[in-house]
Amino acid sequence: MNRLTTLFQHKTADVLNVYFTAGFPQLTDTVPILHALQEAGADLVEIGMPYSDPVADGETIQRSNQQALDNGMTVATLFEQLQNIRQQGITVPILLMGYLNPVVQFGIEKFCQQCQATGVDGVILPDLPLEVFEREYQPLFTKYGLKNVFLVTPQTSAARVRQLDGLADGFIYLVAAAGTTGAQTDMNADVDAYLSRTKALGLRNPTLVGFGISDAASFAAASRHTTGAIIGSAFIRLLQHTPAEGQAAAIKEFVAGIRP
């Protein structure tokens, strides 16, 4: 069974998803960071495929994308790095997050095949339109056992949330507030109202909140009405500031600090 499905069957609250960019800070850091996050207790991990023009991302993740590209990271290289991770004891569910163009250039069917072969469980492609997904991608995703994760924002209409929920089969990614990743979202009354409004819709998929979640307080506030939350930019900043030799320990401390 898909590892995402299993996860959400067993865990329905305080799920922690951590994002990091593949090939950052060093090209070969991808798999060691994956190991460290699993050992630290992250429930699922989202690996970013770097892109030259990440429009949905704020400065922190943009820079990590650029550095990863400068390091030589590509979609093909990432799949090479992920070869055999499942044989090496990585059991945590893995999502690949990225923009559509590099995936299209790699070849969509080949991409799905490689995801299945390396043990990737799901994909987040923010600029993949819903109707294109339905028309061209859904059959391939199903064939290769891949879950597609859709984003929902405070501006998304209830009707569209239901439509997305109907198509999704992993979880729904709730964008906490209008903005790009890493924006300072204070978990204010507006965000709380949006999250409880979404909860009231009674979606069939689990929900994880992202954008602006950076510490224990924002994680707790975000998880009140949802299945859990996603931390990205704050984790990238940690990687940026941590010397290579202290990376594993710093990751452990960071993850432990989110759910004290």
Added chain:
Amino acid sequence: MTLTAPSPYRVDAGGYYGPFGGAYVPEMLYPNVEELRDNYLRIIEDPEFKREFKQLLRDFAGRPTPLFLAQRLSAEIGTTIYLKREDLCHTGAHKINNTIGQILVAQRLGKQRIVAETGAGQHGVATATVCALMGLECIVYMGAIDIERQKPNVDRMRMLGAKVVPATSGSQTLKDATNEAMRHWISNPTDTHYIIGSVVGPHPYPDMVARFQSIISAETITQLLEQTGRANPDFVLACVGGGSNAAGAFYHYLDQPGVRLIAAEAAGQGVTTGHSAATTALGKPGILHGASTILMQTEDGQVTEPYSISAGLDYPGIGPQHAQLFATGRAEFLSITDRAALDAAFQLSRLEGIIPALETAHALACLPLIGAKKDDVVVVCLSGRGDKDLATYTQHLEEYS
């Protein structure tokens, strides 16, 4: 001109031009793009909108722009050349046609703030101008490198009351300014309208901008008929960065197969030098700024940095309609080097007393290449004037003395 049969060159109900176009936007932008998509035709077909648009084009922008028979240039090239004088528009280029149209749309959507991207600064100035006219807040993203090399336009935008924000990500040029403008729109989804300056971006932008620019070919038809007795020229020439002046100059001729459409791309230092912006020569199908189109990219699908002497053609993609015109062979795309563009700019200046923009000079440089005969009628869209490029031209003055 309305069409009775569907044209393969015009946008279909789903927002595509053949395989190109669409709206590849993250969910954060979906409500904005949807709002525009569901309302733009209703708004721009409204008689009151049409009246106001037409009046502003006339009284504010200075339309119709003349169609000028360039006799000395015609003699030099050996054909009959008419220049569609978009350089005489207020703010110095065709860009104002689009910004007037879009600010009227923004008002009708109840938006309070305008965000825009700019490369050379022409679209930024045209946007700042209409924002001043309508009293709307204006934020223009411009690549940090472009801010340095196009300083007069930065000052013009500031004088008009716009806030110019440097885009410091990526290559710090037009592509990155576009990314930053999109990010701003993501962060301010309800009160802001994004005025894209070219026929790029998610549907409905390419179609909306082409419609606003179509005034160029609409006027050309009337003026050519008056001056020559025929509505259709043999050739229409225009430069293509994103391609808005070309989209307007081609618009009413798309379904007239007797009119050859020529698009000039910037070859930079040469198509094979690695310093070029010749998108159709170097690119392949991909997705950029919300549309499926042809773009310059690495094998891994990362967008490549383009290069051109002209900041307005320094863009790694082209509008989806142009991608379709290229793919179907309806338009011919020629690659023009920096040098050929400079030659053409000095030639026009000295033969006709018109200093063209560097972008426009790329279209002029096609004239000797198209095989036009003496009696053929060639229309060149003279998209902008060269004041903004004087610093560049001055560096080359001695070579042409």
